[in-house]
Amino acid sequence: MQVTIKLFANFRINKFKQDTRDYDSTKTVGEIVEELGIQNSEVGIIFINGRNAAMDQILTDGDTLSLFPLVGGG
Amino acid sequence: MAIPCPFFRSSAEADLRELTQFLLDQATDGLLPFAAQMEAARRYSRTIAEVEEISLTNGILPARYQRNREMISLRQQLTLFRSKVAVFGCGGLGGYIVEELARLGVGSIVAVDPDVFEEHNLNRQILSTLNQLGQKKVEAAAKRVAAVNPAVKLRPVAEAFDEKKGSGFLQGVDVAVDALDSIPVRLQLAEMCDKFEIPLVHGAIAGWYGQLTTQFPGDRTLQKIYPHNRELPGIEGKQGNPSFTPAVVASLEVAEVVKILLKTGVLTRNKYLTIDLYHLEMNEIPLKKD
Numbered sequence: 508m509q510v511t512i513k514l515f516a517n518f519r520i521n522k523f524k525q526d527t528r529d530y531d532s533t534k535t536v537g538e539i540v541e542e543l544g545i546q547n548s549e550v551g552i553i554f555i556n557g558r559n560a561a562m563d564q565i566l567t568d569g570d571t572l573s574l575f576p577l578v579g580g581g
Numbered sequence: 582m583a584i585p586c587p588f589f590r591s592s593a594e595a596d597l598r599e600l601t602q603f604l605l606d607q608a609t610d611g612l613l614p615f616a617a618q619m620e621a622a623r624r625y626s627r628t629i630a631e632v633e634e635i636s637l638t639n640g641i642l643p644a645r646y647q648r649n650r651e652m653i654s655l656r657q658q659l660t661l662f663r664s665k666v667a668v669f670g671c672g673g674l675g676g677y678i679v680e681e682l683a684r685l686g687v688g689s690i691v692a693v694d695p696d697v698f699e700e701h702n703l704n705r706q707i708l709s710t711l712n713q714l715g716q717k718k719v720e721a722a723a724k725r726v727a728a729v730n731p732a733v734k735l736r737p738v739a740e741a742f743d744e745k746k747g748s749g750f751l752q753g754v755d756v757a758v759d760a761l762d763s764i765p766v767r768l769q770l771a772e773m774c775d776k777f778e779i780p781l782v783h784g785a786i787a788g789w790y791g792q793l794t795t796q797f798p799g800d801r802t803l804q805k806i807y808p809h810n811r812e813l814p815g816i817e818g819k820q821g822n823p824s825f826t827p828a829v830v831a832s833l834e835v836a837e838v839v840k841i842l843l844k845t846g847v848l849t850r851n852k853y854l855t856i857d858l859y860h861l862e863m864n865e866i867p868l869k870k871d
Contacts (some may be wrong), residue, residue, distance in 0.1 A: 517790065577813065578815045580820075
């Protein structure tokens with residue numbers, strides 16, 4: 508299964524802007540977030556193919572996962 | 582029972598005619614110098630704001646707005662003057678928002694913030710100065726607006742936004758601006774704006790990063806952009822906020838306010854803009870219906 512991951516803002520630092528990864532088994536968003544070393548509590552918006560998704564959603568072959576941090580300061 | 586008094590009415594009309602003639606005589610190239618605006622207020626016992634409205638109604642632009650003239654018509658300037666904008670939060674974003682609205686000539690501003698200035702605000706909050714530490718942020722906003730543009734009325738509300746008081750803060754408001762620092766309170770504000778059918782301009786910041794969106798009643802945009810971790814603080818807890826990010830995001834918010842008030846331009850509606858000043862990138866993300 509191939510998944511394209513797009514990271515935004517501070518999630519990119521010391522990581523990447525976009526990467527395509529191969530997985531042997533199915534993965535949830537939460538498992539990929541953990542694999543990337545991103546804290547669950549810092550995740551704001553999760554998009555799969557441009558639509559809002561949940562942490563427990565399972566990715567399928569060809570999906571694009573976008574992760575945006577939670578931004579709340581004023 | 583009120584008895585109509587033709588004498589007083591005609592006297593008021595005569596005064597208004599005289600005042601209008603005074604403004605026309607004082608204007609050069611359609612522009613009214615501020616000294617003349619003040620003199621008109623003094624002579625005819627009017628407020629600076631009243632003189633501004635009469636001036637704009639009669640096709641005379643207060644000279645302070647002359648650099649607006651090419652992009653904001655006289656009629657649009659009058660629309661701004663007759664508009665009321667509520668700014669929730671007078672910190673990093675809110676300070677710049679109040680400043681820019683006042684300079685634009687938005688006639689009525691409601692500024693809501695319960696806090697006082699503290700030393701750690703000095704790195705970014707435009708309304709904070711050393712001698713204002715310990716003072717209420719909304720009082721500083723009122724003083725600043727009075728010093729910059731006395732035609733603008735600012736109502737300082739030194740209270741926290743909550744669902745019970747929200748309706749009072751939003752009375753007669755054309756646009757609400759989110760400059761808050763709490764996600765749960767933002768979501769409450771969004772609900773309240775939805776209920777009272779008021780457009781809401783949202784901005785938020787953290788470190789090098791920011792975001793912007795405009796929500797109209799029924800859009801439920803804020804619910805979409807904060808789907809997870811709604812009770813938590815954002816990454817600003819770790820990232821802090823520098824001087825420049827609030828200025829950028831606040832200015833984007835004010836541009837949205839102006840476009841809503843003047844019904845012009847393209848808004849960040851049903852999408853949200855991410856602003857990344859570190860990687861120098863802005864992304865417009867469409868928000869699809871789920």
